Amino acid sequence: MSNFLIILDISKTHLFAKKKQTAVAALGVTFGIGMFIIMMSFMTGLNELLDGLVLNRTPHVQIYNKIEPTVTQPIDRYLNAANQLNHIESVKPKSRLERIHNALPILSELKKNDKVKGATPQTTCKVFYRAGTNNLNGIINGIEVNEEVRLFNFKEYIVEGDVNSLIKKKNSILLGSGIAKNLSLRVGDKIQVSNTNGANFSLTIGGIYQSGLADVDDIQSYVNLKMAQQILGVGGNYISRIHVKLIDLEDAVPFSRVIENIYDVKAMDIKTANAQFDTGSDIRTLISYAVSITLLIVAGFGIYNILNMFIYEKMNDIAILKATGFTGTDVMLMFIVQALAIGIMGAALGLSLGYGVSVIIDNIPFNTEALPTIKTYPINYDPLFYLTGIVFALISTFLAGYLPARKARNIDPVEIIRGQ
């Protein structure tokens, strides 16, 4: 029987002799690890859901024409601005077309690029939805449905009807859910739409679109690209926006710079468009880590406390062991083994607890109008959380055990025996 086996044997006897204390210490760890996993799974699940809500359908780069003042005013070119001060009152933006110049060649160039997963054209037209004497302001986007479904999960936001109705029937419309509600319209009904020049179009509702963002759902609808161009009364090369999805999101910023340099357009990358969103999810992750780590530290203190008491109670045993030839290191190992045993038991239970509760949460119905595609609470089953949980449990129990164990190593048996 090797030395370490004897130490294991003694540790086992100690742990089993104090079943209740062992269980309480282990449950402290279980609770800490379990809560850590539940918190992280739930919080990151929620983060992913919210990220998905915005990021999945947000193009990585949006290309459009922006109306803005010219950077170099003509007078500066004529009279050198370096030598004199030219002052112009009330500068007006240069008049530009809303459509992208040479959109179709740009689109085909983009589609050939290695970094691009896909690019879709959109034509936006301002319209009135007509209902009796009421005119509701609105926007209709002309889209290529198949590409939108492939690249931006468009299908997930069609809560009723069929997304392919746009392909099957030219005058089909996917109506925003807010508009449908306000005008009491259902799939299959007709809706009158007039453009800014007053021309009327009759469209059939092929489906209801719901993004979960009320501002969008109250004004926005989708039609076929050709239909939108027809409403505007323009040709097939009239495209007001191009949405690009890249293979790697991290390329968005440099890629948008490149596009702006090559073409005479404005390119907005996802990071700039959704800066506040990134910050939000970062901070949520930070908070959940902070809370979880606090829980684990509290559990660690619990173990420290119990082992400290344990060693106090075991003073006599320590003195006997040392008097009969066990070294200080043996005694220290004994208590570290006990701490780690508590940590392993607690962590194993904690992982099961965390997983179990996560599964339960995952099955709790969660229906909200804002999130049409979500039926239950979101949970992220990332194995990394479980790994982090185990590692942290072992490190914290080791430390919680090491300090009292070191104390036990240095206990002078003579003092204990004398003290009796």
Add this chain to the structure above:
Amino acid sequence: MITKNTPILETRNVNKYFLEPVKFHVLKDVSLQLYRKEFVSIMGKSGCGKSTLLYILSTMDTEYEGELRIDGETMSHQSHDELARIRNEKIGFVFQFHYLLPEFTVLKNVMLPALKLGKESESTIKKNALQKLEILGIQDQAYKKASRISGGQKQRVSIARALINNPKIIMGDEPTGNLDSKNSRIVFDVLRELSTELDMAMLIVTHDHDFANKTDRIIEMEDGYILNNK
């Protein structure tokens, strides 16, 4: 009186100070020898330093001046781990208050020092432990928990534990101090028998005159000095 040429345990001019609460000279130039098979008792009033001396002799207390030799080997500059090994192998210790590990069985208590020594297989150690318990007449208690047996039985178990590695010296700090006269007598008889039969030297601190008078030699102490070596 048996004397052999080389003492199994020997001290030369051991001095010991307590530093707290005030500096106090506990042991003053203590020199003594213990020979093989000798049964020696140390007597003296409370506070004369006899227990302190015993803890130094047992190698548990290392803060002293002077020289300590056990089995010809000097102890003064050994590491704590090395001392633990020597204690394990060469010294058996019997305390006043039984000092068993309460959560382990009687048998396991006896076996532990031998398991630590690791010279024999577990099954041999178990056999030896049962044999030692038999010598002390308590083999029927072997599988009981140490916390479940009587005081006299506990003291005999702790003697069995002291014997398990067949040490050269058995030290006792008032091993009978806590026992009634009947159990005292049993303990004395066992120790006496062991010293002659198993070639073990006994060094027993006691207050009990009857006990001391039956030993080979009494070392009497007063105020940190050894008075006489009768």
